[in-house]
Amino acid sequence: MGLDVGQKTIGVSISDELGWTAQGLEVIKRTNLEQDLARLEDLIGQYQVSQIIVGLPKNMDGTIGQTGVLCQAFAQALQAKTGLPVKMWDERLSTQSAERILLAADMSRKKRKQVIDKMAAVIILQSYLDAHTK
Template sequence: MTEDEIRAFAEASRDGLRLIGIDLGTRTIGLALSDVGRQIASPLETIRRVKFTPDVARLRALCEAHEVGGLVMGLPLNMDGSEGPRTQSTRAFVRNLRPLLPLPVLFWDERLSTAAVTRALIAADASRARRGEVVDKLAAAYILQGCLDAMRGVLGDEEDEAGAT
């Protein structure tokens, strides 16, 4: 994600509103929520996928309940950075989502997010069953936190430059 994409997303998603991070899988959708200051990502929920319409209805309800101003969608790129079938599926999901949930969306590289979270859970001696319960929403938090950190870096640099003039 380029600095321009991050900057445009930050401007489109109103300040004072939270962001939701999304780890879209074939069977589940992991969700994470930022605080209103957009500093910290916290795991929120894992939606068991049924069909598109009820999945989006749940996402929309959460966005309304938590006053969400934008979505950070994990983009499952191949390890070489190319786009494969899962990436195309994610982009199609967002295309279908936009008319039903008109919030700004930023695609975020999610390569190795699930692997990193799984390693941390194994290191914490979480059982296989427990890992299965939480890995998707923790991966969403990992994705969202990466975006929040990058936004702070990009926007913080601009504030530093503005203060120096």
């Protein structure tokens, strides 16, 4: 499972059973940590997730800013709640890449806003899968 964790939403993606491709699953509207984790637990059970990849927003110079620290804290809470391995993955420019893909598909601004976080989660997970496929 791949996650693009933001302050207002969490983009969720899932890989196929062989770990070759990532597909967008949903965008979770954030409410509070407990409910966010509960929804993710539901999806983890439904899709038999064995590992979670959380996008780590780094600055262009490689440092980790305030948003990155918040994502790390979320990842720690998720790992503690689920007991699954949670790995951080550099997500620099994933949202911009998602925006370019959706623009190229001639998607309306309203529709892009609804799916951009899910597409960013797909890019994060696919990047991880590509780096770890032999």
